Amino acid sequence: MNIVVCVKQVPDTATERRLRPGEGTLDRATPDGLINELDEYAIEEGLRIAEAHEGEVTILSMGPAKAAESIRKALSMGADKAIHVVDDGLAGSDALATSYAIAQVLEETGFDLVITGSESTDARMGVLAAMLAERLGVPQLTLASKVDIDGTRITVRRVSDEGFDEVEASLPAVVSVMEKINEPRYPSFKGIMAAKKKPVRTLSLADAGIDADQVGLAASATEVVDFAARPPRQAGVIVKDEGDGGTKAAAFLTERKFI
Amino acid sequence: MSSGSDLLHIDDQLTDEERLIRDTVRAFAADHVLPYVADWFEAGTLPHEILTELGKLGLFGMHLVGYGCAGLGPVAYGVACRELEAADSGLRSAASVQGSLAMYPIWRYGSEEQKAEWLPRMAAGEAIGCFGLTEPDHGSDPGGMRTSARRDGSGWVLSGTKMWITNGSIADIAVVWAATPEGIRGFLVPRGTRGFTARDIHKKLSLRASISSELHFDSVRLPDSAVLPGVSGLKGPLSCLSEARFGILWGVTGSARTCYESAVSYAGTRTQFGKPVAGFQLTQSKLAWMAVSLSQAQLLALHLGRLKAAGTITPAQVSIGKMANVRSAIDIARQARTILGASGITLEYPVMRHANNLESVLTYEGTEEIHALAVGQEITGLSAYR
Numbered sequence: 171m172n173i174v175v176c177v178k179q180v181p182d183t184a185t186e187r188r189l190r191p192g193e194g195t196l197d198r199a200t201p202d203g204l205i206n207e208l209d210e211y212a213i214e215e216g217l218r219i220a221e222a223h224e225g226e227v228t229i230l231s232m233g234p235a236k237a238a239e240s241i242r243k244a245l246s247m248g249a250d251k252a253i254h255v256v257d258d259g260l261a262g263s264d265a266l267a268t269s270y271a272i273a274q275v276l277e278e279t280g281f282d283l284v285i286t287g288s289e290s291t292d293a294r295m296g297v298l299a300a301m302l303a304e305r306l307g308v309p310q311l312t313l314a315s316k317v318d319i320d321g322t323r324i325t326v327r328r329v330s331d332e333g334f335d336e337v338e339a340s341l342p343a344v345v346s347v348m349e350k351i352n353e354p355r356y357p358s359f360k361g362i363m364a365a366k367k368k369p370v371r372t373l374s375l376a377d378a379g380i381d382a383d384q385v386g387l388a389a390s391a392t393e394v395v396d397f398a399a400r401p402p403r404q405a406g407v408i409v410k411d412e413g414d415g416g417t418k419a420a421a422f423l424t425e426r427k428f429i
Numbered sequence: 430m431s432s433g434s435d436l437l438h439i440d441d442q443l444t445d446e447e448r449l450i451r452d453t454v455r456a457f458a459a460d461h462v463l464p465y466v467a468d469w470f471e472a473g474t475l476p477h478e479i480l481t482e483l484g485k486l487g488l489f490g491m492h493l494v495g496y497g498c499a500g501l502g503p504v505a506y507g508v509a510c511r512e513l514e515a516a517d518s519g520l521r522s523a524a525s526v527q528g529s530l531a532m533y534p535i536w537r538y539g540s541e542e543q544k545a546e547w548l549p550r551m552a553a554g555e556a557i558g559c560f561g562l563t564e565p566d567h568g569s570d571p572g573g574m575r576t577s578a579r580r581d582g583s584g585w586v587l588s589g590t591k592m593w594i595t596n597g598s599i600a601d602i603a604v605v606w607a608a609t610p611e612g613i614r615g616f617l618v619p620r621g622t623r624g625f626t627a628r629d630i631h632k633k634l635s636l637r638a639s640i641s642s643e644l645h646f647d648s649v650r651l652p653d654s655a656v657l658p659g660v661s662g663l664k665g666p667l668s669c670l671s672e673a674r675f676g677i678l679w680g681v682t683g684s685a686r687t688c689y690e691s692a693v694s695y696a697g698t699r700t701q702f703g704k705p706v707a708g709f710q711l712t713q714s715k716l717a718w719m720a721v722s723l724s725q726a727q728l729l730a731l732h733l734g735r736l737k738a739a740g741t742i743t744p745a746q747v748s749i750g751k752m753a754n755v756r757s758a759i760d761i762a763r764q765a766r767t768i769l770g771a772s773g774i775t776l777e778y779p780v781m782r783h784a785n786n787l788e789s790v791l792t793y794e795g796t797e798e799i800h801a802l803a804v805g806q807e808i809t810g811l812s813a814y815r
Contacts, residue, residue: 243449246449356486359450363500363501366446
């Protein structure tokens with residue numbers, strides 16, 4: 171089974187993240203880039219499915235040159251090979267443009283199953299899986315908290331606000347997985363050594379057959395019109411309990427419409 | 430390392446692979462060690478399962494090649510030691526003993542049969558090893574050891590006592606150094622061998638999250654195949670110690686970093702006289718010197734790592750690293766304790782735990798004094814101790 175896991179490198183959520191003045195895109199020059207945490211669940215799920223169904227896992231990442239570090243980590247966890255789409259022309263692509271570029275690559279490589287995380291921790295759009303499925307003309311099974319595969323049948327437990335739905339489709343398909351669907355493995359030290367020898371294909375726009383006019387900041391359908399820094403946190407309110415602490419706490423919560 | 434405690438951006442000098450090792454061990458420690466280590470320390474224990482997990486990660490013997498070992502470089506090994514010791518010196522000690530003191534002599538001096546039998550299981554954490562050199566009456570002067578082995582027919586008879594043996598009572602295999610008529614030889618003694626017993630040492634105030642034992646050998650009969658064939662003389666155990674000391678000079682930069690970060694964080698939130706104690710000049714002077722000292726220790730560790738990778742490192746250079754970095758770390762830990770005030774003496778914060786652990790690290794694997802003498806000999810050409 172040919173499994174492709176989409177992985178995005180994002181700025182470390184523990185560091186301060188900034189938008190670039192002018193274009194309103196994320197400043198990716200920050201020192202620490204990490205695998206989007208939610209994509210680690212996608213990698214783990216891909217590896218588990220591959221182990222159970224004699225599959226092969228390809229990591230597909232679009233991003234600047236330094237995203238190679240994140241690709242390396244995914245390969246160290248056990249993925250078999252990787253494709254890195256890197257081109258200055260991609261900078262500033264929104265979700266729609268990104269889904270076009272990634273779909274182009276997937277069309278070329280072929281796939282039985284595409285797995286993504288539920289969203290990225292930087293842009294937090296959470297729409298890539300749906301857009302990819304639409305562009306590729308295959309079923310989308312999103313927000314999965316459990317994935318089962320039997321031959322070409324795929325069944326997922328799809329998390330909803332009220333509970334979950336069982337959703338079934340046939341492969342090929344696109345799945346997005348939820349946080350905590352599994353416990354992502356650590357890269358093993360032997361895996362780290364082995365990753366050095368695993369093939370990574372680096373593709374430019376031209377290599378991947380991506381139309382430069384449909385990607386990048388200029389071609390993106392969405393635009394950041396304005397943004398402002400979050401105001402500094404206000405000092406908290408200290409409620410002194412004089413026998414009426416509960417009432418005061420309830421009034422505080424009611425005022426802010428929490429209860 | 431967060432740039433917060435890496436003021437000189439020393440970690441930028443690491444390769445991608447070394448950074449991946451760093452991040453992996455750090456994530457492992459955050460998930461599996463940090464939430465529990467204060468309780469282990471208080472209870473005086475190190476759960477066996479954590480060693481099994483480290484084995485699954487591939488950390489044991491990571492710097493050795495073949496026999497199931499990962500074959501990474503010395504800097505990667507140093508970084509792993511640093512990240513383990515940032516959690517607790519006891520954990521790093523367990524890994525040092527397994528990889529550098531138990532696996533290394535088998536890997537370097539063992540027969541093909543010994544390597545094939547033990548190394549893959551030890552690398553995977555399925556078998557734990559220990560290293561018996563120190564005795565109750567022979568610490569810095571191991572050449573005077575009383576543990577002895579004599580030939581008896583086709584085999585050997587081993588007798589004596591070893592003391593302060595990390596992982597001793599949980600070890601599946603003990604690498605024991607004994608005086609023989611043909612010089613000091615290494616013996617592999619499996620757990621359960623008749624006449625071999627191990628007893629844990631209690632009432633420790635340091636390295637409490639680490640198992641320290643006393644090993645007794647009461648006329649233990651061993652086959653000739655138990656001897657490490659590749660070495661005789663004190664250089665056998667000393668070469669192992671040189672490996673382990675390299676891990677220590679990296680490791681202690683981890684405990685120092687944790688103490689420093691803890692002090693910075695506490696000073697920023699603890700308010701006295703109407704402002705954070707971090708805003709006082711005396712505190713800032715302490716923090717500045719701690720940062721300088723930590724950066725120097727990190728640079729020294731990295732430099733020695735690159736020398737080891739180049740294959741040119743000498744025992745005297747390792748001595749410089751061990752004495753300098755452990756001294757820096759213990760001073761940083763004690764200084765951090767003063768910034769944390771009374772909180773600093775509790776297990777709620779890591780500094781006293783690290784400071785106490787470092788008392789052992791200062792002494793084991795060559796005391797600070799012995800390393801000073803080794804460096805003194807290197808400088809003057811005169812041995813002041815033997």
